Amino acid sequence: AQSVTQLGSHVSVSEGALVLLRCNYSSSVPPYLFWYVQYPNQGLQLLLKYTSAATLVKGINGFEAEFKKSETSFHLTKPSAHMSDAAEYFCAVSGEEGNNRLAFGKGNQVVVIP
């Protein structure tokens, strides 16, 4: 079964500082990896996805993530945090044969300090 680990449920970052959210995955097949963001009282919005085309993936709102197979990681970064980045972020993995089931991490609640 596929799984994702996100450490640190709450992450505080100063406005203008680097945002770094860590994601490690476990998968017996080549994975597809995703980062989603959830704002209060809303569904999930796709930030970016990795589908083996390139290891460095650029997404919306200035976020990017790098796939490292040797480290089974897919960490999310943004060079400079904005107040509008305050939200919950989820890493997810899929790729098992015959289904598109997403296995999510527990999420990171990001707080941006002015």
Add this chain to the structure above:
Amino acid sequence: KAGVTQTPRYLIKTRGQQVTLSCSPISGHRSVSWYQQTPGQGLQFLFEYFSETQRNKGNFPGRFSGRQFSNSRSEMNVSTLELGDSALYLCASSLASSASYEQYFGPGTRLTVT
């Protein structure tokens, strides 16, 4: 294109009752998946429907069921509601039942069981 819509947005039910939630996917999308989100368990996969057939099922009791119609709209039903069924239920649609396709989420239905 209109996004994924879910109705109702909020629902309050009593233990023992049953409930039906509705999801309309993005036009042209044929795969609909359902997820349950709770503070304790996070995001968990319920089931996926593609071309009116259940393709995959998560680890939930038989009280949770679903179906998909010929226009790809989907419903999920929960019978004999328990307090632990209180959650945000998210629907996601994608073009096809393949891990390489992005899943687009609706805003969710917030179910409260009293």
